[in-house]
Amino acid sequence: MNLKSNLIFTLYTIYGILLKVMASKGKVRGISGQYPLVQNVTVTEGGMANLTCRVEYNDNTSLQWSNPAQQTLFFGDKKALRDNRIELVRATSSELTISINDVTLGDEGLYTCSLFTMPVRTAKAYLTVLGVPEKPEINGLTKPAMEGDHITLTCITQGSKPAADLRWFRNEKEVKGAKEVNASGKTFTVRSSLQLHVDRNDDGVAYTCRVDHVALAQAPQQATEVLEVHYAPRVEIIKSTTVPQEGQYLKLECFSRGNPSPDPVMWTKDGGDLPDLDRIIVQGRELAFTSLNKTDNGTYRCEASNHLGTSSAEYVLYVYDAPTTLPPSTTPPLHPIPPDPTVQLSTHASDPTVTGSRDPNALGQHGTDHALIGGVVAVVVFVTLCLIIVLGRYLARHKGTYLTNEAKGADDAPDADTAIINAEGNHAHAEEKKEYFI
CATH class of the missing domain: 1.20.5 (Single alpha-helices involved in coiled-coils or other helix-helix interfaces)
Structure with missing residues (x-):
């Protein structure tokens, strides 16, 4: 505080003492019901706080604002403390409003409004400053993670007041973590940990840590990490038709899922190479038969691998006779003709949904009706x-x-x-x- 500020503060102090002395001698009398009215104020760190003091009736008695250190900020419309952040908003006989810009955590405390009647009447307003939490950080992620690994994700945010709340989300679904709060002066450091047993379903999943705080009501802070998981391939064979018949077109697609991607895939027949026929076309993951015949019967195997392992699937192909065309009938049949049985399928892949199986030599369900x-x-x-x-x-x-x-x-x-x-x-x-x- 410079010399001029000290002088003004001293004069205000002497003026207050004189008022008290005059009151004791009965020369100045206070008006009944003259009490200053104030309200508590909450502001976010870095924001602006307005402190207002009002009286219903006043006989031109001065109003004064003081900070928590009991330093006079304004006496009426006269600024007493040299602080460029503090400005006068309004000064009348019934109101004194001041503003504090760029509020810091050090500005928090109990502010006093004084009405210099005899005796002096005061009212106190508490200024609460909210500490804005910093943007969270996620630690503990290894890229890439291997299927079966156990990892711990830790989210940290600092500078919150009061302590912030941390929430975890797996994509859009909330998951529970373990929270820890530590005080750092007037602010808090908050940590939250999430335990993961990584599998292939976590590949490409986004884990988000979100900070909830009263100072971030409109725009919560958050951080996101996307997991990359490497895993061995898994193979299945998808067929284009259910009942292969002579002369038909058939496509077998080897669908493999793994990370890294298991390219290319390998096709074999009955444990050996594919026959060198113009009717059989291999293009990438697809094996196509342009025109089936009985010589195509056999077990076709698709195999895919990466540096983590190998997987395979098998398809047993049985080619049925082409359907014969019957002459048109003038009367409807007594019993509907049952459909032909489908091809017998089998798989040795780790995924049991690859193919189904039926006996190609089955007689059909109408044999029982004939016997009866x-x-x-x-x-x-x-x-x-x-x-x-x-x-x-x-x-x-x-x-x-x-x-x-x-x-x-x-x-x-x-x-x-x-x-x-x-x-x-x-x-x-x-x-x-x-x-x-x-």
């Missing part, structure tokens, strides 16, 4: 034969009885019917004769 119909027909034929046999035996028995009766009465009868009647009558007479002789 045959059984029903056999039962009907057997029952019919049994009925014919029983009916034949019945007719034969009645025919014998008719012929026997006709023979017995044939001697004296002019026709067959009379012979049967005579035979029955002779039989009755015989019974009578037999009874008579007894």
Whole structure:
């Protein structure tokens, strides 16, 4: 403080003492209800704070602002402290407002507004200065990471007041980390750690550390790191058709995923090289058959590798006969014709979703229906034969009885019917004769 400032401060002090002395003698009287009114202020470090002191009634008594060190800043419209950051905003008999620009953490504290009545009345306003946290930094990332590694990501931010909050995000999904807070004078240093067991799913994933703080309500600070993970390849074969038939076009694509990329891939057939045919075309990862035939049957293998390992997948190709064209039918079939069975597939790749499998020699589901119909027909034929046999035996028995009766009465009868009647009558007479002789 220079000589002029010291002189002004001394004069204000003497003036205050004189007011107190005069009040003690009853020469200056305060007006009842004259109290200064102030409000607490919160400002971000580097910002501007306005301190306002008001009174409802005033008899031209002066207002004064003092800093936490009890240094007078303004007495009425007179500046007492030489600080270019402090300026007068408004000075009247009922209000004294000052501003502090480029606020620092050292400006925080209790400011006093004094109304020089007898006795002197005061009001205190607390100026809170928020420490802005620095942009966070992420440490502990190794590039590239290997699949299976355990790594620890650490996020650090300094200069916050109060202590900031750190949050982790895996892409857009929040994950929980372990936070640690340390005081550094009036500000805080905050750390947050995230434990990772790296796998291939972490390749290309963005991990973000975000700082949440009251001083960053509109624009939170954050830092982002993208993981690069190296891993062994994994292979699968994708086919262009489900049921390969003679004369058709078939494309097999060897889809391999690995980092570094496993280029190129290698195709083999039945454990050996591919046949040198114009119908088989190899282009990059694709194996194409322009026109299938039975000689193409076999096991096709695709293999890919990088410096971390090798992976392969197999496809068993079975070529079916080309479908024959049937003449158009005027009536719809009783039963729909089931589809042809698909090719039998197999895989030795680490990914089980490569291919499916079906028996190419399967007869289809309609064999069971044919057996059932045959059984029903056999039962009907057997029952019919049994009925014919029983009916034949019945007719034969009645025919014998008719012929026997006709023979017995044939001697004296002019026709067959009379012979049967005579035979029955002779039989009755015989019974009578037999009874008579007894």
